[in-house]
Amino acid sequence: MKTLSRQTSFARRSFLQLGAAGLAATALPLRAAADAVDADAAIREIFGDKPLNEGRVTVKLPPIAENGNSVAITVAAESLMSPDDYVRRIAIISPRNPIAEVAVFKLSPHAGKAEVSTRIRMAGTQRIRAVAEMSDGTLWHGSASTVVTLAACLIG
Amino acid sequence: MATIRIAAPDTASAGEVIELKALIQHPMETGYRSGPDGKRIERDIIEKFEVTYDGETVFEADLRPGIAANPIFTFYTRATTSGPIVFKWTDQDGESWSETHELTVE
Numbered sequence: 333m334k335t336l337s338r339q340t341s342f343a344r345r346s347f348l349q350l351g352a353a354g355l356a357a358t359a360l361p362l363r364a365a366a367d368a369v370d371a372d373a374a375i376r377e378i379f380g381d382k383p384l385n386e387g388r389v390t391v392k393l394p395p396i397a398e399n400g401n402s403v404a405i406t407v408a409a410e411s412l413m414s415p416d417d418y419v420r421r422i423a424i425i426s427p428r429n430p431i432a433e434v435a436v437f438k439l440s441p442h443a444g445k446a447e448v449s450t451r452i453r454m455a456g457t458q459r460i461r462a463v464a465e466m467s468d469g470t471l472w473h474g475s476a477s478t479v480v481t482l483a484a485c486l487i488g
Numbered sequence: 489m490a491t492i493r494i495a496a497p498d499t500a501s502a503g504e505v506i507e508l509k510a511l512i513q514h515p516m517e518t519g520y521r522s523g524p525d526g527k528r529i530e531r532d533i534i535e536k537f538e539v540t541y542d543g544e545t546v547f548e549a550d551l552r553p554g555i556a557a558n559p560i561f562t563f564y565t566r567a568t569t570s571g572p573i574v575f576k577w578t579d580q581d582g583e584s585w586s587e588t589h590e591l592t593v594e
Contacts, residue, residue, distance in 0.1 A: 402556040426554055430520055434554035437563075442546045444505035444566035451556040453518070 366432040371425050374432035375463055375471075378423050382471050384463065389422075389474030391462045400454040400484035408447040409464035409472065413439075419446035421465040428458040429484075441467075453484035490514055492587045494575060499592045500567035508539070508547075510575045511560040512585060518553035534559060536578040541591070542571030567593050 366374075375384070392406040409419045418441040424434040437448050446464070454460070461475040495509035512534070519531025531553065539547040546565045565573075570593045576586040 406562075424554075429554050430518070431552050431554060433552050435552060436550040438545075438548035439563075440544075440546055442541070442544065442566055442568075443564050445564040447562075447564060448549075449560075449562035451560055453554050453556050 366427060366429055368427045370432045371427040371461060374425055375423065375461075378433065378436060379421070379463060379465055379471055382469070384471050384473040386473055388472040389462050389464045391460055391474050391476035393460060393476040393478045395477075396479045396481065397454060398481050400456065400480040400482055402451045403454050403478060403480070404449065405452050405460065406447065406449040407462040407464075407474075409466075411446045411464075411466065413441055413444055413446055415441045416467065418443070418467045419464050420467055422446070422448060423463045424450075424452065425461040425463065426452070426454065426458060427461065429453065429455045434460075454478060454480045456480050456483045490577075490585050492575070492585060494587055494589050496573060496589045496591065498590070499594055502567060502569075502593050504567045505564050506567050506591075507562060507564055508573065509560065509562045510537075510539070510587075511558060512577050513558050514577075514579075516551075516553065516555055516557045516559060520553070532580070534577050534579045536576075537561065538576045538578075539563075539565075540574045540576075541565055542569055567591060569593055 388410040390408050397403040407422055411419045419439050422437045425432055426434050434452050457479045459475045459477040464472045491513040493511040497506050500506050514534050517529055517532040521529050523529050533553055534551055537549040547563050573589045573591055578584040
């Protein structure tokens with residue numbers, strides 16, 4: 333009995349290895365996706381090479397999204413929104429989508445409230461990042477994670 | 489003609505921060521998908537969304553394929569004077585659609 337269970341577990345292990353190899357092989361052609369490095373590069377490209385401060389930006393996302401094709405997101409930045417202290421731009425960045433940059437919003441002090449909501453595509457479970465550029469030029473960063481059960485498909 | 493839906497108050501008091509919601513019917517085709525024939529579906533996205541209030545730009549968005557189909561945006565602006573709020577979308581080929589909402593400030 334004991335030998336039998338050992339055998340099955342061995343068989344299962346080799347099957348799992350095969351499966352993992354198969355998965356890796358199929359995943360390869362999809363490596364067009366962005367990664368964390370691309371996300372950092374996208375932020376630098378939009379805002380220039382400035383330090384990112386943690387805070388003042390909140391990203392609201394559902395904890396689980398059943399359909400990655402349309403996920404509701406709200407990005408808010410803490411700001412007085414007065415003529416000399418306001419949020420100039422807000423960018424939404426994905427570390428896993430084919431293109432890291434999702435959207436860039438330009439706000440004016442006229443907005444009254446630095447908050448934007450939209451719906452984005454998510455090519456898999458990831459931590460979506462948002463960067464706000466204040467009128468004094470400082471950059472602030474926030475993020476939120478969503479588990480995506482059905483990714484916005486790259487194939488069809 | 490794309491269907492456009494705007495949700496905005498018709499009247500507001502001066503200084504009030506109002507919520508604006510704008511949706512346009514558009515596939516926002518990423519260019520990464522294949523059709524039933526196995527061929528890649530051409531990229532077709534709206535790249536720019538601009539909102540002016542009484543002639544002044546109050547909100548702008550640069551969109552990438554990561555924005556979902558039928559893009560919807562909710563944002564805010566401070567009511568100052570009565571005037572038109574113009575929502576304008578422009579796609580990658582320069583085609584544009586717009587919608588005007590009249591706001592009365594009391």
